[in-house]
Amino acid sequence: MASELTIVFLETYWPKPSISLRLSRGVALETTVTIQCWAWHHNMRFLLYKDGSPTTQQEVEPAGLVAEFPIHFMSQRDAGSYRCRCRSKQSSYWSEFSDPVKLELVDPSYPKPSISMCPSEGFAPGGAVTIQCRCRSGGGRVLLSKAGDPASQRVMDPTGDVAEFRIHNLSRTDAGNYSCQCGAQRDPNVCSEPSDPVELVVAESLQEQRGSRGH
Known part of the structure; x- marks a missing residue:
């Protein structure tokens, strides 16, 4: 009786990356802020997303563990919540989204509390x-x-x-x-x-x- 061979393909699930802002949460108009995402493994590809935007914001393949996404000339449309995800360059399976980080625009017309x-x-x-x-x-x-x-x-x-x-x-x-x-x-x-x-x-x-x- 012929034996039956079953092949199981195991998907690789990557731990969700971490995310942070290099500067403080509030950013002034026309300044530059950098969003950093880092993973637990080398040779990863990162994607940065903005909540409410249907398209990918930026894609980076860093040499190390940390991917940097600079936003130049900060405008009001850049404000909002950002998340990132990552995967191995040799894999087609993405990690879960990172926790969100909120990028807020500082308006000098609001008095300091x-x-x-x-x-x-x-x-x-x-x-x-x-x-x-x-x-x-x-x-x-x-x-x-x-x-x-x-x-x-x-x-x-x-x-x-x-x-x-x-x-x-x-x-x-x-x-x-x-x-x-x-x-x-x-x-x-x-x-x-x-x-x-x-x-x-x-x-x-x-x-x-x-x-x-x-x-």
Whole structure:
């Protein structure tokens, strides 16, 4: 009796790449910003996409692990969310899309907001803090960001000129520098310059807080 040979072709699934902006999230008109995508393997091909655009933005085959996509002369149409994906140069199977990174246009006509914390100090694990952002323009949206943590961004549409972001059950992961930006509801990709940062220190004791401020 003839044996039956079954051939199974295994598809290669590549880990999704990482993505970041070389400059800060807010970019001024006619400046240059570079979007970086990197993979876990060499000899990869990268594609950069902009959300809402049906066509590929750019394609790069870097010599190393990191692909750079420069955007020259930043305009309002360049603002938005970007993702990238990658595959081996010898493969036809693409990775999943990276997490999105948002490229926002800074409009100098929006006044720079101010930021404060209530209470102003004395934060212990399990406590709470309210971060207040004041926008002199009023009537728009307010974005709160933590430096180095794009996923922590929070958005609010306050009725007045002050947005209050409350953080409950504080932990060490909440510590860091926070800033806020003001924008218009009609265009979510245009905003003010970031406020001056405010530092949230979460410590086990008051003595530890004083020691951290002294360094």
